[in-house]
Amino acid sequence: MHVIDREGLDALIRHLSAEGRTVLGPTVAGGAIALGEVGSARDLPEGWTDEQEGGAYRLRRREDRALFGYAVGPRSWKAWLHPAELRLWRARRTDRGFELGPDDAPVPRYAFLGVRPCELHAIRIQERVLAGGVHADPGYRARREAAFLVAVNCGEPGGTCFCASMGTGPAADDGYDLVLTEILDPRDPGGPTRFTVLAGSARGEEALGGVPAREASPGEARAARSVVEEAASRMGRSLDAAGLPELLADRLEHPRWEETAERCLACGNCTLVCPTCFCTSVDDTTELTGDAAERWRRWDSCFATDFSHIHGGSVRGSRASRYRQWLTHKLGTWHEQFGTSGCVGCGRCITWCPVGIDLTEEVAALRRSPGPAAGPDGAARPPTSGGDP
Amino acid sequence: MSESPGAGPAVDGAPGPMRTRVYAVRRTRRETPDVLTLELEPGVDGEIEASAPGQFNMLYAFGVGEVPISVSGDPGGSGRLVHTIRAVGATTRALCDLRRGDPVGVRGPYGSSWPVTEAEGRDVLVVAGGIGLAPLRSAFARILARRDRYGRVSLLYGARSPRDVVFEEDLRRWRSRFDVEVEITVDHAVGPWRGHVGVVTTLLDYAPVEPDDCVAMLCGPEIMMRHVARDLGRRGVDDDRIHVSLERAMECGVGLCGHCQLGGELVCRDGPVFRWDRVEPLLGVPEL
Amino acid sequence: MRGLEQLLAEHPFFEGMRGGDLELIAGCARNARFEAGEYLFREGEPADHFFLLRSGLVSVEVHDPARGRITVLSAGAGEVLGFSWLMPPYHWVFDARAMELTRSVVFDGACLREKCEGDPRLGYDLLKRVTGVMMRRLEAASVQLLDVYGGAAAS
Numbered sequence: 001m002h003v004i005d006r007e008g009l010d011a012l013i014r015h016l017s018a019e020g021r022t023v024l025g026p027t028v029a030g031g032a033i034a035l036g037e038v039g040s041a042r043d044l045p046e047g048w049t050d051e052q053e054g055g056a057y058r059l060r061r062r063e064d065r066a067l068f069g070y071a072v073g074p075r076s077w078k079a080w081l082h083p084a085e086l087r088l089w090r091a092r093r094t095d096r097g098f099e100l101g102p103d104d105a106p107v108p109r110y111a112f113l114g115v116r117p118c119e120l121h122a123i124r125i126q127e128r129v130l131a132g133g134v135h136a137d138p139g140y141r142a143r144r145e146a147a148f149l150v151a152v153n154c155g156e157p158g159g160t161c162f163c164a165s166m167g168t169g170p171a172a173d174d175g176y177d178l179v180l181t182e183i184l185d186p187r188d189p190g191g192p193t194r195f196t197v198l199a200g201s202a203r204g205e206e207a208l209g210g211v212p213a214r215e216a217s218p219g220e221a222r223a224a225r226s227v228v229e230e231a232a233s234r235m236g237r238s239l240d241a242a243g244l245p246e247l248l249a250d251r252l253e254h255p256r257w258e259e260t261a262e263r264c265l266a267c268g269n270c271t272l273v274c275p276t277c278f279c280t281s282v283d284d285t286t287e288l289t290g291d292a293a294e295r296w297r298r299w300d301s302c303f304a305t306d307f308s309h310i311h312g313g314s315v316r317g318s319r320a321s322r323y324r325q326w327l328t329h330k331l332g333t334w335h336e337q338f339g340t341s342g343c344v345g346c347g348r349c350i351t352w353c354p355v356g357i358d359l360t361e362e363v364a365a366l367r368r369s370p371g372p373a374a375g376p377d378g379a380a381r382p383p384t385s386g387g388d389p
Numbered sequence: 390m391s392e393s394p395g396a397g398p399a400v401d402g403a404p405g406p407m408r409t410r411v412y413a414v415r416r417t418r419r420e421t422p423d424v425l426t427l428e429l430e431p432g433v434d435g436e437i438e439a440s441a442p443g444q445f446n447m448l449y450a451f452g453v454g455e456v457p458i459s460v461s462g463d464p465g466g467s468g469r470l471v472h473t474i475r476a477v478g479a480t481t482r483a484l485c486d487l488r489r490g491d492p493v494g495v496r497g498p499y500g501s502s503w504p505v506t507e508a509e510g511r512d513v514l515v516v517a518g519g520i521g522l523a524p525l526r527s528a529f530a531r532i533l534a535r536r537d538r539y540g541r542v543s544l545l546y547g548a549r550s551p552r553d554v555v556f557e558e559d560l561r562r563w564r565s566r567f568d569v570e571v572e573i574t575v576d577h578a579v580g581p582w583r584g585h586v587g588v589v590t591t592l593l594d595y596a597p598v599e600p601d602d603c604v605a606m607l608c609g610p611e612i613m614m615r616h617v618a619r620d621l622g623r624r625g626v627d628d629d630r631i632h633v634s635l636e637r638a639m640e641c642g643v644g645l646c647g648h649c650q651l652g653g654e655l656v657c658r659d660g661p662v663f664r665w666d667r668v669e670p671l672l673g674v675p676e677l
Numbered sequence: 678m679r680g681l682e683q684l685l686a687e688h689p690f691f692e693g694m695r696g697g698d699l700e701l702i703a704g705c706a707r708n709a710r711f712e713a714g715e716y717l718f719r720e721g722e723p724a725d726h727f728f729l730l731r732s733g734l735v736s737v738e739v740h741d742p743a744r745g746r747i748t749v750l751s752a753g754a755g756e757v758l759g760f761s762w763l764m765p766p767y768h769w770v771f772d773a774r775a776m777e778l779t780r781s782v783v784f785d786g787a788c789l790r791e792k793c794e795g796d797p798r799l800g801y802d803l804l805k806r807v808t809g810v811m812m813r814r815l816e817a818a819s820v821q822l823l824d825v826y827g828g829a830a831a832s
Contacts, residue, residue, distance in 0.1 A: 088404040091451070097411050097432060097492025098451050105401035134658070135643035139402035249652075252674045279647035282407070282640045286452025293452040295407065300646070307648060308638050311477045312743030315637065321676035329650065336653030577822060611742050616770065619721060623766050637742075673721055675740040 001216040001224075002208065004180075005194045009041045009067075011211040012178075016111035016148055024080065025113035026073060031059060033073030038113060041067060052158040052236070052347060054356030066193050068114055068182050071158030072346050076119060076275035077112050081143050082126060088282075088295045098293070105139075111148040115176065117169035118161075118344040120151055122275035124175050128338050129278050148203065151176035155227040159236035160347025162360060166241060168344040170231040177204035181224035196224040237347060239360045240367070241331070244341070247367065248332035252324065254371040260362060261320035263355045268301035270326065270349035270357075276342050277301070302326050327359055406643045409449045409494030410434035414487050415469065420555040423477075424520065425485040426461065429470045429493055436468040440498030442505060442528035443634060443662040447642045448472060449494025450487075454480035457639045459524035459661070460498065463531065470495065473523035473555065499642050501662045503528040504632055508604035512540040514596050516617050518547045518589055518609025522555055524634050524661075525608050529563070536568060540603075543570040543596040547589030547613070550575050551582045570596060589613060590620045600625030608634040615672060618665050628666035635660050635668065652677060681706050684782055688729050689755045690806060698799050705788035711735075711775035717758065724761035724769040725786035730754055733779025737771050750814070751776075757810060762786025 004012070016023050017039070025038040028045045038044060047062045050070040062069050090101040115123070123144070130140040154163070154170035163169030172179045180195040196216050199205040216224070271277040281300040286293045300307060302325050308315040316322045334342030343359075350358045412429040419425055431437075440446065440460045449455040456478075462471025476485040487493065505528050513532055517525050532539055544563060548554045554573065564571040572592045574585035585592065589609075598605075605621055607614045614633045621631055637656040640646040649656040652671040654663070671677055681703045685691050691699060706729075711717055717728060717735060728735075730752055737750040737758065749771065752758050761767050767786065793800030 083400045083402070086400050086402040088402060088407045093451070097413060098494075099411070100408060103403060103408065105403060107403075108400075130645060133644050135406040135645065137403075137645055138405040142403060252677065278645075280640065281646065281648075282455065284449065284452065284454045290452060295404070295409075295455075297402070297407070300640075300648075302647065310636055310638050310743050312741070313745060315742045316676050317745055318676060325650070325677075333650070333653035337650075337655065612739055615720070619768060619770070623768065669721070673719070675746065 001221050002197045002213040003194055003216045003220055004197055004211060004213045006041050006192050008211045008213055009195065012150070012207065013038065013040055013111075013113065015207055015210045016113075019109075019111075019148075021109045021111040021148060023111045023113060024077075026068070026070070028059065032057065033059070033070050035073060035075050035077070035079070044068070044114075045070065049156055050158060052160045052351040054160065054350050054358050055353055056356070057351050064184060064189060064193070065191065066155070066182055066184075068152045068180075069156050071154065071156060071161055072116055072119070072348060074273050074348060074352055076273070076346075076348075077115065077123060077147075078126060078275055078278075080108070080110055080112075081123065081147065082130065082140060082278060084299045086139070086297045088297055091293045091295075093291045107139075107142040107146050109146045110143070111150065113150045113152075115149050115151045115172075116154060116346070117151065117172040118163040118166075118346045119275055120149065120172055120175045121166075121168040121344045122346070123149070125276045125338070125340060125342060125344070126278055128340070129276075132338070148207070149176045149178075151179040151200075153179065153181040153224075153228050154231045155182060157231050157235050158347055158351070160350040160358075161235050161345065162237040162239050162347060163345040164232050164235050165237075165239040165360075166341060166343055166345035171228040172200075174200055176200040178208060181227055183220060183223040183227060186219070186223075194220075196220055237345075237350070237358070237360045239343075239345065239363055241341060241343075244363070245332045245335045248328045251366045251371060252328070254366055254369075256362065256365050257320040257324045260357060261318065261323055263357055264319055264323050265354060266303040266305075266319050266322060267354060268303040269352045269354065271301040271303060272299070273348040273352045274330075275344065275346060275348070276330075279307075302329070327362060331359070331363065406496065406645075407641065409447070409455070409496050410437060412470065412493050412495045414489055414491045414493060416489065417487065420473065420557075421553055423485070424473060424475045424555055425487075426471065426473045427484070427487060427493070428462075428464065429472070429495065431468050432492070437470075437495060437497055440470070441502035442531055443502035443524060444498040444500045445524075445642070445661065446470065446472065446495050446497030446499070447639075448474075448484060449496075450480050450483035451492060451494070453483040455494065455496075456480045456484070457499075457642055457657070458484075459634070461523035461526050463527045471527070473520070473526075475520050496642065499657055501660055503606050503634075503662055504604060505531050508532070508606075509535075509538045510540070512598045512603035513542045514598045514603055514605040514621075515542075515544045516546075516589060516592075516605065516607045516609070517544070518613040519549065519553065520555065521607075521609030521613075521634070522546055525606060526556060526559065528606060530559075533563070533566075533569065540599070541570070541597050542568070543598060544572070545589055545592040545596055546571075546573045547592070547609070548573070548575050549577075551578055551580070572596070588616075590616055593617075593620055593624065598626075603630060605631045606633075607631065611635070611672065618669070628669060629664055631665035632662055633665055633668065634662050635672075681708070681782065684708075684731065685729070688731070688782075690729060690757050690810070694802065698802065701792055701796070701799065702784070702789060702803075705784045705792065706782050709781050709783045711779045711781065713775055713777050715775050717773040717775065717779075717781070718769045720769055720772050722769050724759065724767040726759055727762055727784040727786060727789060728758040728773075729782040729784070730756050730758065731780045731782065733781075734776040735773050735779055736776050737773050739771055746772075746774075750818075757807075760807060760811060762789065763804075763807065 026033045027036045044067040049062045130137045151172040279300045283296040330342040411432045415430045416428040445457045445459045458472045461473040476482040572595045637649040639649045642657045644658040732754045734753045736748045738746050738748045
């Protein structure tokens with residue numbers, strides 16, 4: 001294990017940039033932790049933390065100078081790995097019909113600085129969805145391959161975090177090139193922080209070799225471990241994920257869906273901020289003369305009323321059915337389709353829901369009761385019997 | 390959320406399976422005022438892989454859009470494709486307006502296929518409703534091409550009215566054979582119609598199938614398939630011997646866009662042909 | 678049960694039935710209530726009940742993926758629902774859902790069949806009543822199918 005200080009972090013950013021990568025990391029913008037281009041440690045949100053609750057988010061000043069002293073911001077790395085808008089191809093009319101343009105789009109090379117352990121899992125989950133099936137998205141594969149991931153372990157879990165319940169944090173297990181844990185200098189807790197560093201890949205080793213670093217002392221290694229241990233005990237939420245696919249399959253007609261739908265605005269914020277939501281739509285467009293056409297792919301949300309539209313109408317017309325689709329997919333049928341849960345416990349959907357719908361609460365409510373008794377022919381008895389006229 | 394993704398102006402991506410191949414229309418045949426059968430032949434982009442009955446291709450009308458259409462015929466190893474399309478929206482209308490020589494984009498074949506091989510040695514019952522005969526047509530033709538491998542073979546077809554009957558020529562030809570049972574019914578008939586009038590389930594009495602040893606393939610409106618499947622169940626056909634073809638919203642057709650989900654199933658990948666026992670509980674939940 | 682017998686006697690479906698017969702079949706019956714939105718029965722489920730509606734409104738419906746729930750028939754006070762108990766194997770072909778608070782007398786199908794087998798005269802009476810309702814429904818459904826009103830083209 002090594003340790004780097006602020007100079008080391010600056011050197012790392014310069015090294016990654018010199019390799020031709022766009023370095024992205026957390027910054028403060030618009031009252032939130034926003035992901036954007038960073039040139040040095042000075043661009044990072046030093047001394048800021050976030051307060052998150054259902055439907056609420058604000059930044060607050062810390063007493064120390066931690067650079068990564070927050071949980072997660074609203075957006076996630078999916079905006080770069082699985083872009084919101086992507087032109088797939090262009091075509092133009094020819095005398096033999098039409099012809100598609102060449103497939104020669106350059107692959108952007110990124111370095112992500114500050115990837116949370118939950119986000120590492122989210123990236124792995126999206127990779128399985130988009131590049132792990134019979135038909136893979138070659139663009140996703142190329143962008144993922146080219147992305148250098150610098151993970152940063154969590155020291156400050158948020159009010160809506162439950163990565164511990166989902167087994168995705170607060171410590172990174174693998175999937176990173178480098179992983180950092182931010183620790184205070186015990187002799188100068190108000191001063192600049194430093195970082196323990198571990199490499200997780202050959203190119204991580206190589207990058208580490210190019211920055212000023214020294215061996216971590218036993219005290220520093222201990223400090224790094226306790227940051228994470230402590231974080232694990234301060235999760236804002238928890239979710240009992242045991243047996244969820246079976247449970248949810250059994251609760252499809254539970255009255256809870258209608259109850260929650262009364263609050264849900266179907267705004268789709270949850271799908272926008274969720275780091276694993278991947279649904280897209282295809283847009284075929286043409287320009288005015290009709291001689292050139294393009295195919296675009298853009299993010300879509302299962303909360304949109306026309307998401308499930310077939311001739312005649314939408315399969316999921318009611319808000320209740322759309323909320324049910326999102327939750328039962330994320331926590332239930334995702335397992336059947338992709339072999340893991342779709343949720344990493346980052347809490348964004350809870351924080352950024354305008355009305356604070358909390359999926360940990362929804363699951364608890366669904367667990368509590370099996371739902372209404374069926375009619376006389378169902379397994380359960382009818383609601384009343386006997387002489388009550 | 391005021392930040393931008395920081396990804397800059399228009400991002401271009403490797404299209405991979407979203408890239409379409411240009412085919413040309415070789416022939417068209419109008420089945421009904423709003424249904425057209427297209428025969429397509431490959432162009433300079435080459436052929437797609439051979440498709441099996443039940444599978445679909447994504448057909449692209451230049452600049453308008455792309456839709457999933459089941460394969461509806463089998464010109465037999467010539468690389469040509471046959472699709473039957475009903476005009477119900479902008480893209481299907483554009484495809485139904487195509488003429489000989491016009492270009493069409495094709496991607497595929499995708500999805501699961503009818504259990505034509507699994508049915509060998511057994512009685513076969515094909516039940517189609519409306520445009521649902523199109524995905525079954527190539528399966529039925531294939532069964533007839535190897536007639537001796539099957540037991541008793543029946544086709545039951547229901548349409549809204551006489552003018553909505555598709556593949557009239559094929560139906561006439563099949564009905565004139567002595568080794569298959571073909572029965573047609575309409576919901577209501579105005580004018581000269583000497584056939585049955587009534588829902589397609591009433592034709593089941595005419596299908597000489599051995600419930601213990603048959604394979605049923607159903608395609609049509611979902612309500613029709615549910616009723617036929619239940620009726621078959623009442624007559625002793627097991628749920629795992631009944632196969633249906635389902636339809637859900639599709640954007641990519643290759644399991645990447647999330648639109649075609651039905652519970653844990655992806656209709657573009659696990660379907661559109663499904664065994665009834667797998668989807669019956671899912672179809673019983675409204676708005677799933 | 679005296680109370681139930683009284684309810685049966687008052688219901689149009691059993692008009693004119695002998696008191697002894699009513700007493701006999703009342704033994705197959707119980708009261709039930711369905712809140713708005715509750716299902717009386719579901720498509721595909723085993724069907725072995727006969728419903729005598731006393732008050733409220735029930736929608737007999739089928740659900741279509743694109744068009745949602747389609748009501749094919751409504752039934753309210755004074756009407757009856759459920760004939761699948763007559764013809765084995767017994768499965769519901771449609772859904773029936775209470776549109777508002779609905780009170781019903783529910784008969785157990787197996788019990789009714791047993792009573793009819795034991796007393797063919799009672800069986801014939803019951804069958805005549807049921808057939809009468811079925812015939813009227815069938816005629817009505819055929820006219821419904823004609824779509825006589827025309828108007829906006831169906832999509």
